[in-house]
Amino acid sequence: MSAFREVRIPADLCAAAQQKFGSSFASVQELIVFLLQELVRGDTSALDAAERQAVEQRLKDLGYI
Numbered sequence: 001m002s003a004f005r006e007v008r009i010p011a012d013l014c015a016a017a018q019q020k021f022g023s024s025f026a027s028v029q030e031l032i033v034f035l036l037q038e039l040v041r042g043d044t045s046a047l048d049a050a051e052r053q054a055v056e057q058r059l060k061d062l063g064y065i
Helices: 011-021 028-040 049-061
Strands: none
Touching (some): 028 049
């Protein structure tokens, strides 16, 4: 992985994400990296509409979009 950049996210949002996705991701950083990688992948068109909508809704619920 390349160099890291700092991103500021509200503490309560991080806590909510950790509580909701903590069993699937070791950290909020890991969750965010996963979500961003999914969104910028070259083959995002391979996601069906329901999967794409689910990812977008998760990002909205977390306050990222």
